[in-house]
Amino acid sequence: MLMEGDGVNSKAVFWRNPIFYKYLLSYLFVLIIPLLLIALFLNQYFIQILQEVAVQNNEHSLQSVQQTLDDKLREMNGIAVEISSNPNLLPHRITSDMYDAMTAKEELNYTLTNGFLEDVLLYIKGSSYLYSSTSTYSKKMFINQIVPYENWTLENFVSNLEQLRMPAIRPAEKIKNTSSSHASLHGERILTYMIPIPVNSPKPYGVVLFLIKDATIQQLLHGAVQDSEGSVMLVNSERQLLTAYNANEEWAVQAFQALQRNGDSAGSSIMRINGQRYVVATVQSGQTGWEYVTTTPYMAVMSKAIQAQKQSLIVISLVLVLGLFIIYISMRYNYAPIVKLFAFARGRLGTVLTSIQQITDGIEVISEDREKLSQKLESSRTAIQQHLLLSLLQGRGGTSESLIEQGREVGLMLEGPVYYVMLIHVHRLNNMPIAKRQAAVESIEQIMNAFLTAYKADLSDKDGFVYIGVTDSSRAEIEDRLMQLIAPIAKVADGEVALAMGNLYEDMNDIGKSYIEATTAINYRLIKGLNQLIPFHALGLEQSGAHWYPKYAIEQLEAYVLRGDLTGIKRIVTDVLNQMNEQHVNLYIARCICYDMINTVIKALFLKDGRLIVPDSPDVLQLTKFETMQEFAQLMEELCSYAARQADDSEQKADQQVTSWMAYIQTHFQSAEFSVPSMAAHFELSVSHIQRIFKERTGCTITEQLNEVRIQQAKKLLVESDMPIKDIVCEVGYYDVSSFIRKFKQSTFLTPGEYRKHHAGRE
Missing domain, CATH: 3.30.450.20 (PAS domain)
Structure with a gap:
């Protein structure tokens, strides 16, 4: 036991220890360096951003004013177009009749709807008057009394209007004393915008003048x-x-x-x-x-940016003060356990320690010894766990109390009240690479531990896992949890899965029964398919469809294979698989039907071509290695696709054969020894096969084709030569002259002699 004086002395030694100051400086370094970097960042980058934003806002405000004034100018150009197209404001109307000139006021009344304009006037070149919405003025009266510009004389005014060809604006100019009709312009500065009309005409006949108060323009400019x-x-x-x-x-x-x-x-x-x-x-x-x-x-x-800079410096200063305070509190309280550790080490070791490393070395030795002991215990615990779980699956247990006690000693919590066995089948798990398979197994175990209280038994099932579940939930609740397991397990396994579950039992010695039931249920994935839960109690083993067999569908399948109809084949296979599921056939009948369908396709291939090319055909052994109906359907589709390819190859081969046979007939028709058997022997084919293919491809028999070739050659010799008929008969491959004459007459309705005379007469 440490004395109080020893604790105080150790504490004093610790505060003099360089370790304390090393960590103090590290804390200060961690605090001050980031604050300095932040301050530099705010002073350079952040302030620059604020400057750019302020400048951009200034530019955007100016662009807004420019767009607004451009819109106003477009409106005035539009008014000028309206005036030039108004028949009541044409030169010959308003200059020839004073009444029409007076009515022009109503046509020029644009200021009522446009507060931007002070007045709109129309001047016809060569005339003496200006027309506005309020009155008609002579040029002299307008420039001297109505709107007396400070620097725009009558001569310049008239000259500017007469010579105007393009829109122009006169800078803001002060107006002197005006008449009562335009008293509002007294002392004001006016901008005059002039547009010749017609707009864009090379020879305008008039000018539209728009009077705009400078105050109105400045009000727009003020927004920038x-x-x-x-x-x-x-x-x-x-x-x-x-x-x-x-x-x-x-x-x-x-x-x-x-x-x-x-x-x-x-x-x-x-x-x-x-x-x-x-x-x-x-x-x-x-x-x-x-x-x-x-x-x-x-x-x-930059006033806002400078203000933000000052505020940021204040915040950084406050953070610095707060950080120093926190460091002080941390050094005062968080290092108290280290002070006690030094005091404890001094009391136990009898020496003053100046380094934590000396204490660390002793702790590491104790930790290593403890780790070795834990590893030995853990390795033996796993073996004992598996032995106990396998004993439960085999039905070789003891009393429930002894089994629960044995499990508790090795970390198995087997306190019921209900037990069941669950099998997880991962499709083609054993075909995965070793690293991927190991990762999938670990992920599945993590998922199981998160969802259920269940223990894995290491059996020799290559593609599956066996779990003994312990629960106090109902069967419906357990099935609901197992259904939730399917999606995450399939995701981590990167494949399809099936879950099977045996019945629930209260006696631990019945776990073996539940295992047998779960094994039976998992085999029904052939019919039920993957990615679902297959409870044993839902199998319906009475098999209402035990005597059902799709004889007619299989006969149709053979017909579709012979025709090469892939669509029909897929439909038949899908219909049969759906009916098998609806009829609740057992596993034996289901596999028999599948094997019968495979045999039907292979037999049809033999019937169609007379042989099966083994190197190009699908792996027949692989056809029997299917675990689900979906796999079987895929295998059937591959086999039938092969059948279709075989049919296409046979068609091409038959065409090539017929071509070679026709060439053979053309070459050997002169031989009296020519016969179909000799031709079949030449091509190493059966007589029936060569006759059937030739008939299908040409529409006639080999004998008919031979006779046709001989008759055509005889016709040629009768017309082009003076050979006796007897010699011609021998030349085209006949023995008997009378037989040749009979066949020749059947073909041409003439005897050879008549045929020669007939064609000789034409010449």
């Missing part, structure tokens, strides 16, 4: 300013200042000089004007060629 110190300038394609918000002409000149120094590039950039940094954004209209320029003090744009 992000700060009270910012300014917006609008210039035409010749960079003549049309109007500006919060800027004068001198400032515009300085701004454009700065733009020229930076290459007149569109977009946003930071430049110096009068020694100060400004964010300058430039947007050019593709419609008019006008430029929109904003200048905003750099510090005004």
Whole structure:
């Protein structure tokens, strides 16, 4: 037992130990380095992003103003088109009759629906008047009294209108004292937009003038300013200042000089004007060629970014203080167990330790000894577990109490009250690569442990697993859990599975019965299929369809194979398999029907071609190795596909044979010894086979074809030569002249002599 003084002394030694300071410095390093990196990141990258966002927002606002003003100009162009197409506003109407000129006011009343425009006027070139929605003015009256421009004289006004060929805008100009009808323009600055009509005409006959208050334009430009110190300038394609918000002409000149120094590039950039940094954004209209320029003090744009930078530094400082506090608490409390460990080691070993490694070495020795002992115990425990489980499956147990006690000693919790055996069959598990199979087995065991209380018995089943289940649930609940196991097991096994379950028993000595029942049920996967649970109690072993047999369907199958009808074959196989499941046939009858169908297909192949080419045919032994009806259907489909290929090959071969037979007849017809048996012997075929194929392919017999060839040759000799008929008979392969004459007359309805005379007369 340690004394209090010893504990205090050990604690004092520990605080003087370099280990304490090593870990303290490591904590400080882990805290400070990330904070420094974060601070640098915020100061460089994050602030740069905020700057780019602010500049882009400034540019987007300017683009919005440009698009709005372009829309207004398009509206004015549309009004000009309407005026030029209005028959009531044609030159000969409004200049020839003062009444029509007065009615033109109603046609020009566009300002009522367009608050952007102050007034719309129409001028016909060569005339003396301007027409508006309010009145008709002479040119002198308009320029001197109605809208007296500060710098636009009557002579320039008339000259500009008469010579106008393209749309033009006059910069904002102050209006002097006006008449009462336009008193609202007194002291205002006005922009005048002029469009010759007809629009785009090389010889316009008039001009439409749109009067726009500069205040209206500046109200639009104000939307592009992000700060009270910012300014917006609008210039035409010749960079003549049309109007500006919060800027004068001198400032515009300085701004454009700065733009020229930076290459007149569109977009946003930071430049110096009068020694100060400004964010300058430039947007050019593709419609008019006008430029929109904003200048905003750099510090005004970056005010939010600078504020965010200050806030981030405050947050980092707070995090640093909080981190230091947490380090202090951690060093004070979390290292207390190490202090006790040093004190314990000093008391046990009788020496002061300055390194944890000395304590670690002793702990490692104890741990290694403990691990070796655990491994020995675990290896023997597994063997005992398997021995006990196999004894239960074989029915060689004892009393339930002794079995439960034996299981508890080796980690098997066999306290019932109900027991059952479950089999898991993984399709083609043994065909998997070793590594993949081992991984699948481990995954299945993990799934089983997660879902059920069941213990695996290591038997010699290559494609399956045997589990003894212990439960207090009902049969329906167990079956529901087992159904939930199918999908995850199939996924980890990367294949199809089948689960079978024996009946539930309360006595542990009946586990062997449940095992036999589960084994019987798993074999019924042939009929029931994979990816489902097959409980023994649901098999219905009374077999209501024990005397059912699909005789007619198998006869149809043979007919479809002979015809090479793959669709019909697949339909017959599917129908038979479905009926087998509906009739509840037993395993023996089911396999007999399957073997009979295989035999029917193979027999049909022999009947069709007289032989079966073994090297190209499917593995006949493989046809008997099926575990489910789905596998059987797939094997049948492969076999029937082979039959179809055989049929195609036979067709091609028959065509080739007939061609060679015809050539043989053409070569040997002159021989009186020619016969079908000799021809069959030449080609190493049976007489019946060669006669059947020849008849099917040509529509006539070999003898008929031979006679036809001989008759055609005789016709040729009768016409082209003077040979006696007797010699011609011998030349074409006949012995008997009378027989030849009879066959010749049957073919041509003439005797050989008559045939020669008939064709000689034609010549």
